[in-house]
Amino acid sequence: MVQTLGVVLGAGFTIVALLLHYVSGTGWEPTDDISAELLERRATAVPETDFPEPMNRSIGGGGAVLPAEGAEGELAEGEESEETEGFDPESIPEDEVEHYEIEFAKEGETIEVASNETILEAGEDEGWDLPYSCRQGQCLSCGGHIEDGDADEFIRHSNNDTLSDDELEKGYCLTCTAYPTSDLTIETSETP
Secondary structure, three states, X not given: OHHHHHHHHHHHHHHHHHHHHXXXXXXXXXXXXXXXXXHHHHHHHOOOOOOOHHHOOOOOOOOOOOOOOOOOOOOOOOOOOOOOOOOXXXXXXXXXXXXXXXXXXXXXXXXXXXXXXXXXXXXXHOOOOOOOOOOOOOOOOOXXXXXXXXXXXXXXXXXXXXXXXXXXXXXXXXXXXXXXXXXXXXXXXXXO
């Protein structure tokens, strides 16, 4: 009986202690949520871009180079402005669309691609799982290498914010915005 009485008294004291603890409270208050403030501060430190953040090369370095002061929009005397925009494939009249033989080296097949269709789209139409991310020429995920030489001799980009002239000369292209202008052989999943 002494043992039963001890267990009952112990349980009773424990329940009373718990009730007193919860009634009186601990005095602890959670800290303020500062996550919104931190996100706002970070947003002011990161430059605005037109493409989704995972492809934003300016986060963590590698961002675009800003022009020197006073150089914005100014051309030297007699210098002509290069066309910075790519071409518009939708502007090609239907009766002027040409077709080219594109050999996909890694896939081991040659297919016909229209001059108003990207190399990436043509490969996807074949059911191939080709790499891509932004589909806007602003990352290197869809990179490819033209084995035959200078990329500008075989394709033209509707947009290319990533590859330098030197990389284009070495045969690299962005398959998501690359439209063929000649027959070529390309290795997909290749970046400089």
